Amino acid sequence: MHEVAIMQEAVRLAAEAAGGRRVRTLRLRIGILSGVVPEAIRFAFDVVTRDTLAAGAALEIESVPAVAWCAACAAEFPTADFFSECPRCRTVNGGLRRGREMEIASVELE
Amino acid sequence: MCRECGCGLGGGDVKIGGHAPAGHGHEHHGRDRRHHGHGETVILNRSLKEKNDRLAERNRGFFRAKKLLVLNVVSSPGSGKTTFIRETAAQLAGKLRVGVVVGDLATDNDAARLRTAGIPVVQITTGTVCHLDADMVAKAAAQLDLDQLDVLVIENVGNLVCPADYDLGEDLRVVLLSTTEGEDKPLKYPPMFHSAHVAVVTKSDIAAAVGFNRDLALANLNRGSHHAEIFELSAKTGAGMKVWLEFLAQQQAQAAKKSRA
Ligand SMILES: Nc1nc2c(ncn2[C@@H]2O[C@H](COP(=O)(O)OP(=O)(O)OP(=O)(O)O)[C@@H](O)[C@H]2O)c(=O)[nH]1
Numbered sequence: 001m002h003e004v005a006i007m008q009e010a011v012r013l014a015a016e017a018a019g020g021r022r023v024r025t026l027r028l029r030i031g032i033l034s035g036v037v038p039e040a041i042r043f044a045f046d047v048v049t050r051d052t053l054a055a056g057a058a059l060e061i062e063s064v065p066a067v068a069w070c071a072a073c074a075a076e077f078p079t080a081d082f083f084s085e086c087p088r089c090r091t092v093n094g095g096l097r098r099g100r101e102m103e104i105a106s107v108e109l110e
Numbered sequence: 111m112c113r114e115c116g117c118g119l120g121g122g123d124v125k126i127g128g129h130a131p132a133g134h135g136h137e138h139h140g141r142d143r144r145h146h147g148h149g150e151t152v153i154l155n156r157s158l159k160e161k162n163d164r165l166a167e168r169n170r171g172f173f174r175a176k177k178l179l180v181l182n183v184v185s186s187p188g189s190g191k192t193t194f195i196r197e198t199a200a201q202l203a204g205k206l207r208v209g210v211v212v213g214d215l216a217t218d219n220d221a222a223r224l225r226t227a228g229i230p231v232v233q234i235t236t237g238t239v240c241h242l243d244a245d246m247v248a249k250a251a252a253q254l255d256l257d258q259l260d261v262l263v264i265e266n267v268g269n270l271v272c273p274a275d276y277d278l279g280e281d282l283r284v285v286l287l288s289t290t291e292g293e294d295k296p297l298k299y300p301p302m303f304h305s306a307h308v309a310v311v312t313k314s315d316i317a318a319a320v321g322f323n324r325d326l327a328l329a330n331l332n333r334g335s336h337h338a339e340i341f342e343l344s345a346k347t348g349a350g351m352k353v354w355l356e357f358l359a360q361q362q363a364q365a366a367k368k369s370r371a
């Protein structure tokens with residue numbers, strides 16, 4: 001995964017919101033099936049924030065569980081991967097509703 | 111940091127057609143000082159893919175106005191992207207005009223091979239970046255005379271992970287699966303295979319020699335790439351190329367019609 005590119009975008013949006021103030025905390029929301037590796041994100045954060053308004057900021061990552069959709073049952077069900085079957089009717093491939101998120105949730109400024 | 115391909119540190123060393131784009135400055139605010147007390151929280155709730163998605167939509171509108179059919183060709187390293195694109199362009203010669211944008215981590219070998227088909231090629235040296243993004247494609251495409259083209263093919267970096275998240279503004283995402291790699295790739299890399307409009311099994315000429323399990327591969331493709339049109343071919347012998355080229359010509363005609371509407 002391209003955690004550095006993802007992190008650069010997060011820091012860009014944080015700086016935009018900060019308008020010259022220092023960023024104290026940066027909060028991300030990352031789906032468990034996004035492919036983004038939290039340890040890699042943390043490593044990238046240190047590298048990307050160096051010499052920016054977000055240097056030294058705390059990074060909080062909210063992990064979003066994956067939820068799939070079953071069209072046959074018109075219901076959601078929790079899943080751990082892309083190909084799980086509906087626990088009710090055993091249909092596969094309903095499509096993910098959540099779990100692929102890569103978002104910046106909020107920033108806390110000084 | 112990219113686990114799959116070691117991508118990422120810096121990212122400022124992307125070169126398009128041999129020119130480094132203008133660098134951007136960094137602000138230097140120095141020291142790490144942490145104040146405590148009451149801070150202000152700003153809610154953002156914005157996707158980190160939003161910027162690329164916006165640029166990709168802009169590309170798409172631009173390509174449509176130019177009546178172009180645009181393909182984004184993705185696969186693992188070495189599945190046969192360059193060979194397949196070269197062969198496609200060579201066989202379309204005199205029928206459709208093809209141009210290529212090719213992303214490569216370090217070399218210009220692929221660009222040189224593609225030029226032997228007598229087509230215009232722009233090379234994007236991605237350095238440590240493991241995927242092409244919409245901005246790189248916009249800059250590279252600007253170096254081609256798009257009014258003289260019918261089909262623009264983008265050869266992405268060999269990587270089944272990162273390119274899945276970057277829309278380039280293409281009409282068709284084409285994923286290759288060669289007979290020499292695992293039949294279970296479509297299940298191991300779901301986002302990439304699921305997002306494909308076309309899945310091509312390549313190197314069919316050596317399928318028997320490498321013990322390729324065709325039924326299993328097709329079953330996995332039907333599961334992982336269930337939106338995709340599936341083709342099986344050999345760019346080396348030409349077997350199966352005809353069906354693919356007919357499909358491509360049909361898609362191109364549709365794209366040209368759409369832009370007139
Ligand atoms: N037998 C056989 N070999 C092929 C075929 N297509 C490609 N190859 C060989 O596979 C190797 C890799 O092919 P490329 O076309 O360079 O693959 P690629 O996906 O562009 O590779 P990267 O850009 O490095 O990711 C080369 O040695 C090709 O000659 C085919 O249809 N049959």
Ligand SMILES: [Mg+2]
Nearest residue numbers: 191192220265
């Ligand atoms: Mg290649």
Ligand SMILES: [Zn+2]
Nearest residue numbers: 001112117240
């Ligand atoms: Zn990567």
Ligand SMILES: [Zn+2]
Nearest residue numbers: 070073086089
């Ligand atoms: Zn169900």
